[in-house]
Amino acid sequence: MSFLSHDQTLPLGLDDNTLQRLTTGLNDQQLIWLSGYFYGRTAAGRGEVQSALQAQAAQPAAAARLTILYGSQTGNSKKVAQQTAEKAKQRGVQVTVQDVNDYATRSLKTEQQLLLVVSTQGEGEPPVAAEELHQFLLSNRAPKLPDLRYSVLALGDKSYLQFCQTGREFDERLAELGAQRLLERVECDVDYQEAAQTWADRVLEVIAAEANAGNAGSSHGPLTATETLVASAQEAYSHHNPFEATVLEKIQLNGRGSSKETYHIELSLADSGLHYEPGDALSVVPRNGEALVAEVLQAAHLDGAAPIQLSGVEFELGTALTQKLELSVLTRDVLERYAAAAPQHKPLADIVTDIPQLQQYVYGRDVADLLREFPAELSAEQLAAVLRPLPARAYSIASSLLVHPEEVHLTVGAVRYATHGRTKHGVCSSHLADRLAIDHTARVFVERNEYFKLPQDAATDIIMVGAGTGVAPFRAFVEERVELGAEGRNWLFFGNPNFTTDFLYQTEWLQHLKRGTLRHLDVAFSRDQAQKIYVQHRLLEKSRDVYGWLENGAHFYVCGDKARLGSAIQEALKQVVQQEAGCSAEDAADYLRALKKQRRYLEDVY
């Protein structure tokens, strides 16, 4: 090729051989087109950089840039981040909102003001999206950040011992690296909205005050929000204002003799305007059972008619215990408050200060157990103050709105067990299983699950791994894909104890298989043979095809029990990759990490 002459000076890193390799097989026309294309591409890139630099230069020095990062699993952090950005915008602050998953860690050094909204998963782990930044920051590669001002909003669930652990770690580490807090960290429980808004207002207040102090007459630069803010119709219904959904159908899915008790519940969304997508969850606001309320009252030697106040509203104690306060599980915060209210119990004080003991104590105990083991003459008002609000329980939605307009289906496993001499019931599952009949109403609202969604491209294959009620979202996924005529293949792995009684939605899956709308169905019934067989074993048996699908761009979904399924599937998948790609364990771990990063490995575990 004549135009590539030897005396031409090539840019650094490019030599004739490379050029030759890159251009082999291209004709002159293609080469000319490419030269134009690359020129254009470079020019555009430079332009971006330039305009950004100009914008920055034009800003008064004191009007620092604000970046809001969110590390979200279910979408709550994202929601808060976006709301905060909206408020900032209204105050005229230049703000960038970004998913921490897409954030380049090296940018941290150049940040000036950073707000981090991050949730904590399970036993104190960061959400997948925040894993990389978390690892980077906590490592010794993390840079000093003396110029950074920041604040952390930590989302969590107080029923977990490692409450808001991730937010705490980010906050403390940033301080260690020399960054200055704009505002002390705020930790939110499952009912986060109010605290989050207060945090946002206060931190923006601080930012505004500083900006005014530094440059009184500064004009505000253009606003950039990298993601569109969506005003959601969903928010009309919430924990405090749930929709009363009528029960249309309720079916016990387990055959006779099963060790499980799983219900398929169909609820009407008629006239609610509620909308959801496969992968979303439906939160149900439960009520405590009469028997448990009576036991608590008895153990506390209190009268259910005693008046109390909750957030300034009058209730009878019995009503509050039924509708407003959590009784069926014990959490650290409740234990701490109770220990403080009943200081005469020295052993209880010891338990509260010793995490392993605390962990052991709360396991399988409820409020009635606590009151009985450590009796204290609390007043009705005191008792109500010790207890925590009764949280709503979120269930992965098992239906597609396209197939079941104005309906939402749930797959609910009734939680029952006997500990400490009494039979315990999961508050929400037993509410649904025992006390909710057809034509009754359940109080519900939709909770969006930001990431646990079908691939945007309908041609993408999906592999779904569901154990027990974890199969629920996959029923919705397959229904939706069938209805949309998605060409991508669907593969389901399902596990439960026994084939004859616990194969949830078996006839539906068999129909899908027959029609080809489910390409493969692999099942593991752990108790049908002497040695236990789980879904991860089936995954390994099918390693070649699983890897083939992943290499072909498949998305991989896992739903079910966190402790038993989450890590087992990750381990199995790493083994699959190691075996099929012939690579090292480290490379396989990287492969999985990359899948997560690309949001192709998605978990909905609980």
Added chain:
Amino acid sequence: MAETIKLSEVEHVKDGSNYLRGTIDDSLQNRVTGALNPDDTHLIKFHGSYQQADRDLESERKRQKLEPLYSFMIRVRVPGGVASADQWQRLDALSDAYANGTLKLTTRQTFQLHGVLKRDLQQTIAGFNQVLMDSIAGCGDVNRNVMCSANPQESELHRQVYEASVAISNHLTPRTTAYWDLWLNGESTYSSAINEGEQEDFEPIYGKTYLPRKFKIALAVPPTNDADVFANDIGLIAIEQNGQLLGFNVAIGGGLGMTFGMSETYPRLADVIGFVPAAQVVDVCEKVLTIQRDWGNRENRKFSRLKYTIDRVGLDAFVQELHQRLGYELTPALPYWFETSGDAFGWSGGQDGQAHVTLFIEGGRVYDKPGYLLKTALREVAGFHTGEFRLTGNQNLTIANVEPRHRSRLQAILEENGVWSRTEKQTALRLNSLACVALNTCSLAFAEAERYLPQLLDRLDQVIRANDLTDDGILIRMTGCPNGCARPYLGEIGLVGRAIGRYNLYLGANHAGERLNKLYKEMLDEDGILRELTPLLEAYAAERQPAERFGDFVLRRGLVAATTHGQNFHA
């Protein structure tokens, strides 16, 4: 060239099955359903198993989005009904490990395990293979379990007749290796189907499409017709001289199944066509079977049994073909006399000092319940018993050749477990009752049988006792459908299910299985059955002639006309 024959679906399945393999292997490996691939449900029968579903749970499970609760019945062949104590113990254990915990003793002297899940089929079959039992040809379009009179009193004769039944059974067992390929990992350690030196599957008798329909052979030793020989495609009546077996009168063309609403279908008793010396009996069976193989109807399975072939071509033409294929003629039948088709219960002594005890097993079901630990008792007996367990053709059990030193121990076990009283204290009506499995597992059943007959008998027993008929054996037989598993058309009282709780009542069969009954009343519920039978039993008690059987009495009274041939059963 003859006109094109439109073969039935099952014929195509057999033809394409590569000697009964089909896709059974694939079906077994499919974990997402408890069922087999549809075509394999036909083929699995040849391996001794029926795919069934629990009909009690049918609609419940449908609502639960669960497929029907599929399970398998496995029929273990016991030629002549003779099992060893080891074999009994093994089946007892297998029924607990893989089936529903019970054993069903059938009207064809086989064991049935019910409720075996697909995933346990191989282990179950391998389990009885280890005690030299198999299920091949337990069902399907082949010669089924060969029945033989369980009558132990005539020891030497019984032995010789039994040996003939085993010889016939072995000769007519399919040769395909599919059975041990599928169930025994290809290990042919034992199967009655072994054909030494054969490299490829080859069915010298059946060919690759086997028979048009099932085929049944039974042998009886007069005067007891406990094998109901006339209900079989081939019935062989032992003829003895001085206690030694001479040979057999041969009867052909029996079969009881029919279809409601199709009068072209009918039960038919076998016709006696002559006598064959014992040495040629296997040959005669093979030739009758192969004529049916060649001449039987393969288009419509409702008309595929030998009985229809014979009535289509004529008995004479059939016998002529038989003589031609044999190369010799059967000699005229020799005189014989049957007294009863029922069993004799309790203890009896053999010629050689050994003793036998025949127990009434209601519905043929061996199980335990409080106060009646039959299964436990028999398990215990099997632990020391050195003789055999003989299944009778009436779903009962003879513990045969009990050593004198074991007799009192055995008796004590039967008494302690509540078993003895079940035989001793029954009305003869109940002792002579038969019931098929029917609901909840049989897919053909329209009504209850085994689960219901005991309750009906509770009410009938009151009538029996009130009329002092306690010791009068009357054959009462109930089935859940018209296909005849409990030989209802040979019942002096035949009850055939039409719908849940509704039965057709048939009367007039003779007590020795030599005359079919006839429809008396249709669609009776329980009160209706009592209403019809009570006056008849009262009249029988009051007006019968000496030694007159109930089946003969109702004919004499003109309540029904005698059925003299299958073709006038509906008349």
